[in-house]
Amino acid sequence: MRTFRVTVAYEGTAFHGWQRQPELRTAQGEFETALSDVFGETVTTVAAGRTDAGVHARGQVASFRLDTRLPARAIVPMLRRRLPSDLEALEAAETDPGFDARRSARARRYAYRLLDREDVLFRRVAWHPRRPLDADALERAVRALEGEHDFSAFEASGSSPTRPVCRMARAGWRRWEGGLQLDLVADHFLYHMVRNVVGTALAVMHAADPAAAMRAVLQSRRRSKAGATAPPQALCLEEVFYP
């Protein structure tokens, strides 16, 4: 048995998320169909991040094990001929037998793109919150999240995370073409966490001390203290880090 890892990118607009679901078009479903066609047998993959419906990926990583003689360098060209236009294989390599795209990942980077104003050109990959963006206040708010914290306040309502403590290595905004982009790098993320961080950052943007307001939400560990969940189409899994 050999172990492979493939980096894939997709525009999430027309997918019901990454994870394979019966009857629904998902990125994993399309990817595994193409892989199975390449190898002539059913291939099942494990991925670094389970993106929700509408969420994009530029650097999703999937792994699988297979008894095959196909050289790794042949995988991407063969996949390209079989994948739909909104799903792309970027690179493929053979890797250590113990490699698992999800469990071996040390950190993920997600980006969330805000627009300064309505922009039809970027409506599938970004979101305009219909209020002026205060870049300084937003920066102070999210900086308060760096470090190791219990992020339960930012977990989707109703679910109880098994590992609520995340190590947030980096949280900050930068300018992008359409406005402001949030980059979050953490060892792992809770369900809806990035979108809830964005909603909360916008909610505390006009507080006298946005950092203190964000810390108060974090420390409450209560979803009811956090802001609304920002929409999915502005979220993108940018990269996954391995040792």
Place this chain on the structure above:
Amino acid sequence: MRTFRVTVAYEGTAFHGWQRQPELRTAQGEFETALSDVFGETVTTVAAGRTDAGVHARGQVASFRLDTRLPARAIVPMLRRRLPSDLEALEAAETDPGFDARRSARARRYAYRLLDREDVLFRRVAWHPRRPLDADALERAVRALEGEHDFSAFEASGSSPTRPVCRMARAGWRRWEGGLQLDLVADHFLYHMVRNVVGTALAVMHAADPAAAMRAVLQSRRRSKAGATAPPQALCLEEVFYP
């Protein structure tokens, strides 16, 4: 009779261009249907630029004349409720009786977005030419187009422009999120002109003197000397200038 101008933006992906055509979904068709619904009568518009299928607009301007008592400020809110998600009305105003969105325009700005590498996130609004981009060479090439010239070499094959001489006020590249963006500002544009300029700039990029190579194409006035037509989805009508 009163005269109105409305600025509209659209993602061209799902439109067969701006211009109304029977049986096909076009931006003008959708826009006039919504306008006619707002005013309770058939409204016919004139637009500054006829964008091709797949081409976007962030600042298309359309004008129309109508005998109505509706205040101009009511138009955008009423349109918003009637327009599809890929077509947006940005602003509306009453204007001089002689105003015509096409004939009154003094200049248009088109942008063409190139990607440094394949990027599924921007695949609907930009193009990766599958070769490394030499920003300096590309800049020198298009700078040679500034000024008043006969642009027949960049007109779509087979058509003969009635006004081949354009005043190119500005031609230059700038960095954008995904790579390089070409901005062209001219009094008017020939059919496929921006896309042919992009294809030619890429073709002369590795010439010893890209500016001289571009000038030679321009002066030949022959389409056969110019490069391939770059694809439509990376082109956007950004703004229209009026006196």
